[in-house]
Amino acid sequence: MNSFIVLNGKRLKTFLLIIFISLFTAIFFFSQSTANVSVFSIDHQPKAIFKGEKGIALTFNIGWGDVKAAEILNVLEKKNVRSATFFLSGAWAERHPDIVEKIVELGYEIGNLGYAYVDYTEVEDEKVRQDILKAQKIFKQLGIDNVELLRPPTGYFDKRVLKIANKLGYTVIHWSINSEDWKNPGIKSIVEKAVKAKNGDILLLHASDAAKQTAEALPAIIKELQKKGKLVNVSTLIASGDAKTTLIP
Structure with missing residues (x-):
């Protein structure tokens, strides 16, 4: 025994x-x-990505204006930067089909910035859904069918917004480096903030007319960032690896 x-x-x-x-x-x-892509999320819930692993993603928000977007495109073309992501509001794209066409022709990626400048955390679910879909409809009318990235118009989101975006087939994209160029703090200040970006970062810039100094700051930003890594679009940045999650409220 x-x-x-x-x-x-x-x-x-x-x-x-x-x-x-x-x-x-x-x-x-x-x-x-799970070490490759950093996200805001709740366990087992849709995610908002703010960082990747390989490359540096230039992203430009465009919500309104008739001038600065073309200037930004000219700088990128002149500096031979062929990878960037433009988050366009549907209302702006609807009024500027020629510039949207040029963005596509130059090979840049397009993301959805909603239709109107709405804080998604302050409106009901159906209004969030309608705003996203209205922009999506505009993109399709312009011949753009593969828009899969969403950046909430004001940058604010919560669990509810993530779920709505996910159901509509979108990945929510935030940023890890904010140039604060929309404040027009001076070219030097914009460059100093932007060049803090390093491998894996998503850099927020603007190509709306409110960002009056971005086009002038962009050559120096490009020069410094190219020393640190390859400039890529968001989809390329997040293409490999699973998510590392950070709790959001």
């Missing part, structure tokens, strides 16, 4: 050791697989 108990005790210890090793291995590989 005693020998039977000792034998089972040894087997139990061996079994527990195997379980422990297996669990540790699983945790290790899971942690490695």
